[in-house]
Amino acid sequence: MxxxxxxxxxxxxxxxxxxxxxxxxxxxxxxxxxxxxxxxxxxxxxxxxxxxxxxxxxxxxxxxxxxxxxxxxxxxxxxxxxxxxxxxxxxxxxxxxxxxxxxxxxxxxxxxxxxxFTDFLGSMRADLTVTDYPTYADLRTYMHGSAAVIGLQMLPVLGTVVPRETAAPHAAALGVAFQLTNFLRDVGEDLDRGRVYLPGDLLAAHGVDRPLLEWCRRTGHPDSRIRGALVAAEAMTRNVYREAEPGIDMLEPRVRPCIRAAFTLYGGILDAIADRGYTVLHQRAVVSCRRRVATAAAGVARVVGARLRARVAVTAPVADGAALQWKGPGQ
CATH class of the missing domain: 1.10.600.10 (Farnesyl Diphosphate Synthase)
Known part of the structure; x- marks a missing residue:
C-alpha cells in the first residue's frame, strides 16, 4: 500500500x-x-x-x-x-x-x-479434483464460490445508493462475467493444467470435446467447430455482462468510475478475442496499452466529475433553505 x-x-x-x-x-x-x-x-x-x-x-x-x-x-x-x-x-x-x-x-x-469466504474456498478446493463441467448449470454452481461471491464481498466496500440486496444480483453477475471472460482468454493455458472451464453442453452443441481441444492445442491447427463454440461462449458471457451493468449505477457515485473502467477493460478482452479470430487455444488475447490508457483517462475524468458533483451537493440550497449533505464514507 x-x-x-x-x-x-x-x-x-x-x-x-x-x-x-x-x-x-x-x-x-x-x-x-x-x-x-x-x-x-x-x-x-x-x-x-x-x-x-x-x-x-x-x-x-x-x-x-x-x-x-x-x-x-x-x-x-x-x-x-x-x-x-x-x-x-x-x-x-x-x-x-x-x-x-x-x-x-x-x-x-x-x-x-x-x-x-467459505463458499470461495469451497470452489477453490473443487479445482483440486474437478477438471470439467458437464453443463452450464454445473459451471454456475462452481462460479458462485469462485466469482459471484467476489462481487458480493466488494459491495460493502464500494457502498450502494439502493438497498444492498437490490444491488447484490448485479454485483454477483459482474463477478461471473469477469471470470467467464478469463475462462475464454485462458482456454489454452487451462487445458495445459488439465482443466476445461467451458461447459460441456455448449462444447457438445458444436461438436467439440476435450480430445479435439487437446489435439488443436498440441498441433496448433484451427478448427471451425471450436471457433463456433467460442463464439457461443462469448455471446453467453456478454449476456452476463448485460445482467451486471445496471448494478453500476446502484453504487455510490465516487466508486462508479472504478467499476465502469473494470467493466470496460474486461469487456475489451472479449473484443480482443474476437478481433484475433478466437485463437485463444494458441495465443492469449490482451487489451492494448492504448485502450488501457484511454479507459483509465476516461475513468479519471469521471472521478473528477463525481467529486465536483459531490462538492456542489454539499452546499447546494434546497427549497426549505437547508443544505444537501453527502454522507458517503470518507466524506
Missing part, C-alpha cells in the same frame, strides 16, 4: 500496514486490469480491495501451483491450512499469513459475511 492509501483508511498498526502492502503488491503484479481500475477508487477504499484480491490470489496460487512441485494432497493441506488461518483470523483479527491479517481486518471493517 502507499502511505496515502493506508493513512486514508486509518490503518496505523505497522504489521497490518505491511500486510496490506503485500496484498497491494500481489494485485499490482498479477491483476493488471483489476489493479488499474482499483486506482480509480477513493484512496480509503483501495486497501480493502487489495486485501480481497490478495487473499483470493493466495488461494488460487495454492490450487494452481504453476511450478508443479506439489501433489494434489499437498495442495489440499495447504488450502486447509489457509482456511484454518482465515477462520482464526475472522475470530481474532490475527493470522499467520499477511493476506489473512489484511482480509480479517477488511472483513471486520466492512462487516463482510464470513460465508462468502
Amino acid at each position: 502507499t502511505r496515502r492509501e493506508l493513512d486514508a483508511a486509518g490503518i496505523t498498526d505497522p504489521a497490518l500496514r505491511a500486510a496490506y502492502t503485500q496484498c497491494r503488491r500481489l494485485n499490482a503484479r498479477h491483476g493488471k486490469t483489476y489493479f488499474l481500475a482499483t486506482r480509480l477508487l477513493p484512496p480509503e477504499r483501495r486497501s480493502a480491495v487489495h486485501a480481497l484480491y490478495g487473499f483470493a490470489r493466495r488461494a488460487d496460487d495454492i490450487v494452481d501451483d504453476l511450478g508443479g512441485h506439489r501433489t494434489p494432497d499437498e495442495r489440499d493441506r495447504l488450502l486447509q491450512s489457509l482456511e484454518n488461518d482465515l477462520a482464526h483470523g475472522l475470530r481474532t483479527g490475527e493470522g499467520e499469513e499477511p493476506v489473512v491479517r489484511a482480509l480479517a481486518d477488511t472483513a471486520e471493517r466492512y462487516a463482510i459475511e464470513p460465508a462468502l
Whole structure:
C-alpha cells in the first residue's frame, strides 16, 4: 500500500500496514486490469480491495501451483491450512499469513459475511479434483464460490445508493462475467493444467470435446467447430455482462468510475478475442496499452466529475433553505 492509501483508511498498526502492502503488491503484479481500475477508487477504499484480491490470489496460487512441485494432497493441506488461518483470523483479527491479517481486518471493517469466504474456498478446493463441467448449470454452481461471491464481498466496500440486496444480483453477475471472460482468454493455458472451464453442453452443441481441444492445442491447427463454440461462449458471457451493468449505477457515485473502467477493460478482452479470430487455444488475447490508457483517462475524468458533483451537493440550497449533505464514507 502507499502511505496515502493506508493513512486514508486509518490503518496505523505497522504489521497490518505491511500486510496490506503485500496484498497491494500481489494485485499490482498479477491483476493488471483489476489493479488499474482499483486506482480509480477513493484512496480509503483501495486497501480493502487489495486485501480481497490478495487473499483470493493466495488461494488460487495454492490450487494452481504453476511450478508443479506439489501433489494434489499437498495442495489440499495447504488450502486447509489457509482456511484454518482465515477462520482464526475472522475470530481474532490475527493470522499467520499477511493476506489473512489484511482480509480479517477488511472483513471486520466492512462487516463482510464470513460465508462468502467459505463458499470461495469451497470452489477453490473443487479445482483440486474437478477438471470439467458437464453443463452450464454445473459451471454456475462452481462460479458462485469462485466469482459471484467476489462481487458480493466488494459491495460493502464500494457502498450502494439502493438497498444492498437490490444491488447484490448485479454485483454477483459482474463477478461471473469477469471470470467467464478469463475462462475464454485462458482456454489454452487451462487445458495445459488439465482443466476445461467451458461447459460441456455448449462444447457438445458444436461438436467439440476435450480430445479435439487437446489435439488443436498440441498441433496448433484451427478448427471451425471450436471457433463456433467460442463464439457461443462469448455471446453467453456478454449476456452476463448485460445482467451486471445496471448494478453500476446502484453504487455510490465516487466508486462508479472504478467499476465502469473494470467493466470496460474486461469487456475489451472479449473484443480482443474476437478481433484475433478466437485463437485463444494458441495465443492469449490482451487489451492494448492504448485502450488501457484511454479507459483509465476516461475513468479519471469521471472521478473528477463525481467529486465536483459531490462538492456542489454539499452546499447546494434546497427549497426549505437547508443544505444537501453527502454522507458517503470518507466524506
